[in-house]
Amino acid sequence: MLINAEKGARMCISETIMNLIWAPITDLKDVKMSGNWMWAAKCDGEGARLVDAVGSLCRGLREIGCAIDGGKDSLSMAVTAHGELVKSPGTLVLSAYAPCTNVTKVVNPALTASAESRLLWIKCGGEKNKMRLGGSSLAQVYSQIGDDCPDIEDFSEISKVFSIVQGLLLQDQIVGTINKPMILAGHDISDGGLITAILEMAFAGNVSIGIDIKNPYEEMSSLDLLFAEECGIILEVSCPDDVIKRFRDSNVQCQMIGFASDSYGSNAHVKIHVDGKLEVDEKLVDLREEWELIGDKLGQFQTNTNSLKEAKKVRENCQKITYKCDFDWFYETSFIYHQQYFSTAPRVAIIREEGSNGDREMASAFTLAGFQVFDVTMTDILSGHSLVGYRGAAFVGGFSYADVLGSAKGWAAGVLFNERVSKEFENFRSRSDTFSFGVCNGCQLMAHLGWIGDHDDEEEVRKPTVFLDENECGRFESSFGPVKIERSRSLMLSGMENSILGLWSSHGEGRFTYSSSLNLKNLKSNGQICVRFCDDQGKIGSDYGSQRLPYPWNPNGSVEDVAAICSRNGRHLAMMPHSDRSFLTWQWAESNDVPWNTRFDQQNVALSPWIRMFRNAYNWCKE
Template sequence: MVGSVFRHDLKWNDDDGDIIKVGAAVSVGEQPIKGLVNPEAGARMTIAECLTNLVFAPITDIKDIKMSGNWMWAAKCEGEGARLVRACTSLCTGLKEIGCAIDGGKDSLSMAARVDDELVKAPGTIVLSAYVGCTDINKVVTPVVTGDMTLIHIRMDGSSAFNRLGGSALAQCFGQIGNNCPDVDDFTSFVQIFNMIQHLIKNGTVQAGHDISDGGLITCLLEIAFSSNIQLECSASSETDILQFFFAEESGVVIAVDNADVNEAIECLKRGGASPVVIGYTEARYGPDAHVRIKYNGLVVVHEPLNVLREIWEETSDRLGTYQTTSLCLEQERKNRMSTRLVKYYCNFDYNFETHIWDESYFTTAPNIAIIREEGSNGDREMAAAFAYAGFQTFDVAMTDLLEGHTLAPYKGIAFVGGFSYADVLGSARGWAATIQYHEDVSRQFKDFYSRRDTFSFGVCNGCQLMTQLGWIGEFQEEANVFLKDNTCGRFESFFGPVLIEKTPSIMLKDMEGSVLGLWSSHGEGRFTFKSSEAYGSLKPFVALRYVNSEGQVTEEYPWNPNGSIEGTAAICSKDGRHLAMMPHSDRTFMTWQWPSYPLNQPGFQSNKERIALSPWSKMFRNAYEWVRLND
């Protein structure tokens, strides 16, 4: 799997005083099959793939890119040492032309094994991992197209002279490798075109984009259609053989621009030495209403419903899924995949507020909250950030601090963070709960905190599992009535999907009821179960969140309900509303850039441009702040 990752961190003011959110962009490139045909070309195509994966994040400068180089080669076998030298020489020459540098890496040069009487060699492989500063994470471009747009095909070598099939996915399908593979003949042109695409991304012209790699141009176009769930039409003309045109894996990208910006984008790219070609269009028809039509030299070569093509694409994953999950979950996923158009989000409240974390008074007047973590916890930083932006002064409190005598008395709130305490060896949060319940002083501290009328608590994921073990939700019980069991799919789930906010006494979800918002789920044991039907009935008025499908209907079906909880249960609060246990991660969704695709065009969504781009989930943390102020 090859792709890119973006880390979001710092903020600074630009010349106009606006807040710029910067971070780091990371990408990976590898082309071992092309290296079988030609080790020099394989090395150059590895560089190209690494950079075309990186180009869709606005970066500081191409010369700022640093790379880690990992070599996997059967170098001790006859002829392989020479091939390794050829690849390394080509790699060094290419990077010098670009101005990038490798600053580390590792090698595994014994990638061969004897099986019976046969020597089995791994393909000689270079894996490049690049990293560089990202100037504005809000301008990172993904393959997801929204609405009617024009698709432009750009070859990174500036020409269309070659359409080589050696080392391609198509050749592999026919049991071949080939003898003439794609290559980058001129990195000078590559850099110029790279920089021009960067310019179009930074000025907001490019709305979406995807690199051409394994599978060629047709696969790139289909991946855009699948990820966007949108109708796509492609029309191309060329004297090149149709298979070479669509399946050659020459380095390139496809970008999506608004229809009104096409001429500007093409002229700009031509000034950078590119030969851009309008390759197709997207139309705002989604899911079962969408089709993919591809014409070549006036003839329709593909005209199928989007769902039909996507099911062919998903077949391999579904077959692997039979070894990983249940047949029922696979069938539910397939059914929902076929029926989904657009996910309908809805926000019915105002979530803009003035935060005071830049004011000097913040450190003297802000209420205190303890961000509590245990061995194996990993969600403390995002939890602290969510409460800090809401106005709290956050304190990192490890369980060892409490065991050594640290007190909870100074805190108005505590937050139990997500993660995998004690690696879930005893079951989710059981070890963490035992640390509290079976230590006399620590147990007393938590009971005293729970009983204070001016305090609140919040637990996410592993913290939610802990709160159910402690009996802090619903009406306090010495013996827990709620249990979190393995997901019905039988595996860990990382999933972004919609939840419905119910009307409950929860202080953190006040005035948010009725909204449907997206949340990250990240757990293996998240299925809410209850001691009895009576126990569920008594807790039903305190169910604060429910998983819903793309139409906003409460569901128990996979994947919209990632764990199979009864009636979509995703969060439960205490009877007085001061304590809230939530399985999905609002702490990882309280900023707009934490969403995979932020639905600005859906009802009620807005952006706080003055300070920072806060999502609707920021309100629940602000609600806690306002409740503390009111009850102080």
């Protein structure tokens, strides 16, 4: 934008489309955008530049066939400070959206390192023989702006690439007995250019790469080729010859540039050649630490220093996560479409409070397991709604009362300090035919209520013995990682023990603590510790002679890596990480890597092993 406002607007369109390309949508013409302008329009010359940029945007959108249906303008982006006029650079932000036809086919940037896969570089939209460095990240590193920046001379070529990729997303090929996607990973070329896109894909996949790029342009340096931010994409494909033919048949530049191999973590290496000349020869972990440097510096302002050190050590040695699942979990789900089924299905109350946000995920999981699901708010219960007719209660995640009193304390107060509501909850808990499940904020609630912990289930007054304190890392943690299911009394986790599965964690106060060390000892001896955080090899802290795993394998610092606890009778389960956000394969961050992902390609629901715990609750109710 600083070099040429018209070119900047066109490049903004192209990058928006190249970010949307990885999700299958109905049609490119269904794409709508929100356009947000930030510009010092009242300053000399800036109003004219803005007019040029808007005109360029409108023409580009007409050519590609998309439309803007909303947005906002901030046109006073200038201030006088100490007698000097300071202007914000003119900026356009486009947010694109369209109906997604199949969320299970969305592609991420993590290289899979499949044996037969290859990496392809597709360049489109710009002039064939140009790789321009103006306005690039490389120029900024050298405190320059440049005088010639990338541009889109042919929007029809971007439309062609979009159409080809969309077709490939929905197409599989048979490798042995397995259906494999044609596109295994993908990344657009934008900030940092071709080399950055390649390296980020290697970082995400934690794999080795061998790259040899043929420089198609005479008298062009390797620097221009690798760091120019011309429009394009990188693909990892399972059938390279077929894919290359499709692009070349459409007269689109496509070059096979290398492969990824399954040397992981500290053993992974990066070699990049240009025209046979070795330009980069480094360990993956060394390059990734350079890439993480800014994040670590920012982290010093919000994260415990020891946690940052632990995370760095983990990055240096992490391998591909080894998931393990020895139990069967798939079953026919078509019954949920038969209305007569619901008249006899057990009922579960999805209980939420002001500020809760996980009710729909929880409702979906229990519905797919066979339950009649009911949305029950605390306002309903305060107004007299009874829990008598329910077999199960699910306390959802979120931030009840914005956690201003501490996590779930406001929610717990609404139960404990209302005599009728407190009795309603206690009657439900003490019935022998009921179960409950609390996740995240719901887990914190169950701890406050004393539904889990080191006490007899028959005690009428149960003082809390389990508490959820602030994460040891000192900040809210949102991450996906492995957990190990222990042998326990929990009815919901029956038959799932010794499995290593992935879960989302999303909390600021998730560190399990206890009123005394004896409490933890009793919980362990009674079989009430149900789930623990583990590392990429399925090991917990005690396997290394430590009280806990390092951050981020253990995201909150719980002693002995505890992630879930149940009541002594096994009917009430409280879990900090979210199985309600992980019961479908496409919800997993590493969904391409799990061994069961291809099993259900032809099924209407791509269930992950976590559905078993919800189905366990259903079977318990029926039996």
